Amino acid sequence: MITNTELEYKGDLYPTKIVDFKKEVDSVYFYTDNNVILKVTVLRDSLIRFRYTTKGYFSKDFSYAIDKKQSHGYNFLEVTEDINCYNIQTNKVICKVQKEDLRILITDLNGHSILEDELGFHWEESYHFGGNIVKMSKASKDGESFYGLGDKATQMNLKGKRVENFATDQYAFHKDQEPLYKVVPFYIGLQNNHSYGVFFDNTFKSTFDFCHERRNVTSFWAEGGEMNYYFIYGPQMQDVVTTYTHLTGKPELPPLWALGYHQCKWSYFPESKVKEVTSKFRELKIPCDAIYLDIDYMEGFRCFTWSKEYFPDPKRMVAELAEDGFKTIVIIDPGIKIDKDYWVYKEALEKDYFCKRADGPYMKGKVWPGECNFPDYTNPEVREWWADLFKELISDIGVKGVWNDMNEPAVMDVPGKTFPMDVRHDYDGNPCSHRKAHNIYGTQMARATYHGVKRFAYPKRPFVITRSAYSGAQRYTSSWTGDNVASWEHLWIANIQAQRMSISGMGFTGSDIGGFAEQPTGELYARWIQLGVFHPFCRTHSSGDHGDQEPWSFDEEVINITRKFVEMRYQLLPYLYTMFWEYINDGVPMLKPLVYYDQADHHTQYRNDEFIFGNQILVCPILEPNAMGRRMYLPSGNWYNYWTNELVAGKRELWVQTDFDQIPIFVKEGAIIPKYPIQQYVGELEFEEITLDVYFKNGKEKSVLYEDAQDGYDYNKGRFSLATFNLTGKDTELIIKQHKEGKFDTNYTNFKINFHGLPFKVKKIMIDKEQITISKASIATKSFIVDKNFTEIHIIGI
Structure with missing residues (x-):
C-alpha cells in the first residue's frame, strides 16, 4: 500500500482512522472517527460493492441500473485483522x-495488486x-490500459483521456x-494481463480521468450522490464484461426481423412517399424489414396523433406495408405540446x-x-399511464416498434440544451432534482415505452430504440449513436462506438449508416x-x-454493393441470432474488440478498427477514400480469407x-457458419434447407446454432x-458431431454442407456410421446435402 498522503488536497476532505467495524452476512462496515462509513458487500467471489457515506448513516439504497433478477452468491468470505489493515x-480476491485512512488495496490470492487507492475516497x-x-482516485501502473464507458467518440484505449x-x-x-x-459509467482496466472492471453507479454528472491530469492516477468523481462503485475481477476481460452485463441486465430476444435491414429518414411523408420507398426496395431486390416514420407523421408533432393530410388511413397503410414484408416503426418524443384540446x-x-x-x-x-411539458418518467404511475398510451398505435393500427428520440432530455433555444437543474422528479419514491435524474430520464422513458409496446404487441415481442440511455437501459431497448455526420471521420467513430457499446453491456446498437447530417458520397455510403x-x-x-440517402440515390455500383452486403x-441472420442468444443467455458481447478476444497479445491493446463479429468472423472495415485494401492486424489463430478461402x-x-465491393473479412478455422437463403424480408420464404459453411481445421473447434419461432415467447x-x-480435423479426416437441445422443430429438413479448405481429396462420407453415395461432382465441389438431425458426419480422405 502506498504511504499516506497529506490530507489537504484542493480543499478536499478525507476519511480518518477506523474506530470500529462489524460484519453482517455478506457485508462489512467500517466506521471512522470523522463519521465516514464504508460498507463493503461481497456479491460474488469476484464482484464487490463499495459504498461510502460521510454523514454517519446511509440513505435509502436504490438504483435504476442494477438488474433485480440477477443472482448473487459467493463461495468463501473471511474477514481478518492485521496491525495496519482489515x-x-x-x-478470488x-x-x-x-486502518489509518480507509484506503483500499485489492489483490489476487497470490498477492498481485489489481486495484489500489491513490488518494482513495475523498469529497x-x-x-x-x-x-x-x-x-475517488486510484493508482495506475505503467502500461495499464482502459476500455468501456459506452459510446465515446474516441480511440478504444482510453489511456490519457478525460x-x-x-x-x-x-x-x-x-x-x-x-x-x-x-451514460455508461463502467470501465475495464487491463494491466499485466490481469483485467478488472469498475462500475460507478451514480446518476449525477460524472467525470473519469484516465491518467490525463496526473500520469499514474485514474480518478472518477460525481457532482452529487454517493461514492458507490462495484469492483469486478476477471482476470480475463471476458469475465469482467459478462459479470457487468449480468449485474446491469440483459434484454429479451428481439424478433428476428429487428435484426434485418431498416430504412429511415427525417422524414418520409406523405403516404405516397413511404410507398414509393418501400416499393423501390422490392423492385431492386435489396432486402429490408422496417420503414421508419419521423415526426412529420404526427398532427403538428403531437405524440400519439396522425396527420390526416399525410396519412389519412394509417391502419390501412400499415397493413399494406406489412403485406409487403415491411414493419412500421414510429417516433415518439417526450415533449407533450401544451394544447388544451390535445387529449x-x-x-x-x-x-x-x-415534471x-x-x-x-x-x-x-x-x-x-413548440412549447411543451414533459412527463416525469421516474414516477411509476406516470410510466404506467405512458405505457397505456400505446394501445392505439400497436393494437389498433399495427405499428411494430417505437423509436424514442430527444430524450436526453433535449430542449431547444436554451443554453444547456436540457431541463434546468431545479426541476423535480419522483425517482420512484426518492424525490430529487434534475441533477440526479437527468442521466436516467431517457432510460425511464424507454422503459415505459417498452412496457407499453410489449403489453399491446403480445404475444409478439416488442421493439424499442432509444437515443439516450444509462447503464441498464439494455434491459428495455436497443440504441443508436445519435446525430452523426456523413464523413470518413464519423465512419471511424461509428466502428469504435459499436464495439465500445458492446463491451459496455449495450450490445443492440448501431449508427446512422451514411451519416445523419450532410451528404455522403457514394463511396462513403458503400463503405458504411x-x-x-x-x-x-x-x-x-x-x-x-x-438530399436523399436511399441506396438508389447513388450510382449502379453502389446499389449493387448495398444489395450484396445486405x-x-x-444470409448470416441465423449466425447473428445465435450471437444475440449468447448475449442474453451468457452475457457475451456480440462485437468483440481484439483486446477482448486476446488480451494477452499486447498488439491488440491499441487496435481500433478490427473486431470479431460473434465468435468466429473477423471484420475490418475500409475507413479511407480511394482505398483498394488496407493494413490490418490478424489476432491469434488461423483465419480463412472470406473472399479467397486462403488460410492465413x-x-x-x-x-x-x-x-471496392469487398472489405477484409476472415473466418476462424474450424468454424461452422450457418446461412439462410436470401430473403427480401424475414419470413418471406419457407425453405427446405439451410447452408453450413464448414472451415477445415487440423484440430478441434465448437460452433453453435440457436433457432426458435423467430418471434413470441415460446422459447422461454x-x-x-x-x-x-x-469439429475435429486431421490430416486425412474430418469429423463433425452434432448435439441438439430444445423442443423446437425447425421448418427446414436438410443442411447443405459446404467445405472450405479441405486439405485432402474426399474418398468417402459416413453419416451416422452409414456410407452415403455421392456423385463425383459433389465431391469435386466439396458440398452435399444431409438430414438436419444427423449425429455425426465422418469425411475420409486420401
Missing part, C-alpha cells in the same frame, strides 16, 4: 482496508447545491467531443404527471411541437453499409435537408487487397433448437 478474502462539500462532490457523463443532444458531434447521448396533454395535466420546477410550475420547454451490416442494429438514417446480412496465420499485421418454455457442432 482483510476481506473471497475465493483479497480486499485490504487500511468536497457542495455549498451551492448541498451534499457532496464525491471523488471523459464526461452527462446525456447531451450533441448534433453533428466530432471526434473526442464530450459529453454525448449516453394526451389534458390527461397528463389532470393527473399531474408533468415541475422547484417552486411549483410545470417545466416548460420548446421542442418540435459494408460496416453497418456487421453491427447488431442496422439502419440507414439521414436528415432530409441535404444480402450477406440476411494470425498474430501479425498484413496488407489485405480488396476490391423450451421451444427452441440449440445445435452444437463439434
Whole structure:
C-alpha cells in the first residue's frame, strides 16, 4: 500500500482512522472517527460493492441500473485483522482496508495488486447545491490500459483521456467531443494481463480521468450522490464484461426481423412517399424489414396523433406495408405540446404527471411541437399511464416498434440544451432534482415505452430504440449513436462506438449508416453499409435537408454493393441470432474488440478498427477514400480469407487487397457458419434447407446454432433448437458431431454442407456410421446435402 498522503488536497476532505467495524452476512462496515462509513458487500467471489457515506448513516439504497433478477452468491468470505489493515478474502480476491485512512488495496490470492487507492475516497462539500462532490482516485501502473464507458467518440484505449457523463443532444458531434447521448459509467482496466472492471453507479454528472491530469492516477468523481462503485475481477476481460452485463441486465430476444435491414429518414411523408420507398426496395431486390416514420407523421408533432393530410388511413397503410414484408416503426418524443384540446396533454395535466420546477410550475420547454411539458418518467404511475398510451398505435393500427428520440432530455433555444437543474422528479419514491435524474430520464422513458409496446404487441415481442440511455437501459431497448455526420471521420467513430457499446453491456446498437447530417458520397455510403451490416442494429438514417440517402440515390455500383452486403446480412441472420442468444443467455458481447478476444497479445491493446463479429468472423472495415485494401492486424489463430478461402496465420499485421465491393473479412478455422437463403424480408420464404459453411481445421473447434419461432415467447418454455457442432480435423479426416437441445422443430429438413479448405481429396462420407453415395461432382465441389438431425458426419480422405 502506498504511504499516506497529506490530507489537504484542493480543499478536499478525507476519511480518518477506523474506530470500529462489524460484519453482517455478506457485508462489512467500517466506521471512522470523522463519521465516514464504508460498507463493503461481497456479491460474488469476484464482484464487490463499495459504498461510502460521510454523514454517519446511509440513505435509502436504490438504483435504476442494477438488474433485480440477477443472482448473487459467493463461495468463501473471511474477514481478518492485521496491525495496519482489515482483510476481506473471497475465493478470488483479497480486499485490504487500511486502518489509518480507509484506503483500499485489492489483490489476487497470490498477492498481485489489481486495484489500489491513490488518494482513495475523498469529497468536497457542495455549498451551492448541498451534499457532496464525491471523488475517488486510484493508482495506475505503467502500461495499464482502459476500455468501456459506452459510446465515446474516441480511440478504444482510453489511456490519457478525460471523459464526461452527462446525456447531451450533441448534433453533428466530432471526434473526442464530450459529453454525448449516453451514460455508461463502467470501465475495464487491463494491466499485466490481469483485467478488472469498475462500475460507478451514480446518476449525477460524472467525470473519469484516465491518467490525463496526473500520469499514474485514474480518478472518477460525481457532482452529487454517493461514492458507490462495484469492483469486478476477471482476470480475463471476458469475465469482467459478462459479470457487468449480468449485474446491469440483459434484454429479451428481439424478433428476428429487428435484426434485418431498416430504412429511415427525417422524414418520409406523405403516404405516397413511404410507398414509393418501400416499393423501390422490392423492385431492386435489396432486402429490408422496417420503414421508419419521423415526426412529420404526427398532427403538428403531437405524440400519439396522425396527420390526416399525410396519412389519412394509417391502419390501412400499415397493413399494406406489412403485406409487403415491411414493419412500421414510429417516433415518439417526450415533449407533450401544451394544447388544451390535445387529449394526451389534458390527461397528463389532470393527473399531474408533468415534471415541475422547484417552486411549483410545470417545466416548460420548446421542442418540435413548440412549447411543451414533459412527463416525469421516474414516477411509476406516470410510466404506467405512458405505457397505456400505446394501445392505439400497436393494437389498433399495427405499428411494430417505437423509436424514442430527444430524450436526453433535449430542449431547444436554451443554453444547456436540457431541463434546468431545479426541476423535480419522483425517482420512484426518492424525490430529487434534475441533477440526479437527468442521466436516467431517457432510460425511464424507454422503459415505459417498452412496457407499453410489449403489453399491446403480445404475444409478439416488442421493439424499442432509444437515443439516450444509462447503464441498464439494455434491459428495455436497443440504441443508436445519435446525430452523426456523413464523413470518413464519423465512419471511424461509428466502428469504435459499436464495439465500445458492446463491451459496455449495450450490445443492440448501431449508427446512422451514411451519416445523419450532410451528404455522403457514394463511396462513403458503400463503405458504411459494408460496416453497418456487421453491427447488431442496422439502419440507414439521414436528415432530409441535404438530399436523399436511399441506396438508389447513388450510382449502379453502389446499389449493387448495398444489395450484396445486405444480402450477406440476411444470409448470416441465423449466425447473428445465435450471437444475440449468447448475449442474453451468457452475457457475451456480440462485437468483440481484439483486446477482448486476446488480451494477452499486447498488439491488440491499441487496435481500433478490427473486431470479431460473434465468435468466429473477423471484420475490418475500409475507413479511407480511394482505398483498394488496407493494413490490418490478424489476432491469434488461423483465419480463412472470406473472399479467397486462403488460410492465413494470425498474430501479425498484413496488407489485405480488396476490391471496392469487398472489405477484409476472415473466418476462424474450424468454424461452422450457418446461412439462410436470401430473403427480401424475414419470413418471406419457407425453405427446405439451410447452408453450413464448414472451415477445415487440423484440430478441434465448437460452433453453435440457436433457432426458435423467430418471434413470441415460446422459447422461454423450451421451444427452441440449440445445435452444437463439434469439429475435429486431421490430416486425412474430418469429423463433425452434432448435439441438439430444445423442443423446437425447425421448418427446414436438410443442411447443405459446404467445405472450405479441405486439405485432402474426399474418398468417402459416413453419416451416422452409414456410407452415403455421392456423385463425383459433389465431391469435386466439396458440398452435399444431409438430414438436419444427423449425429455425426465422418469425411475420409486420401
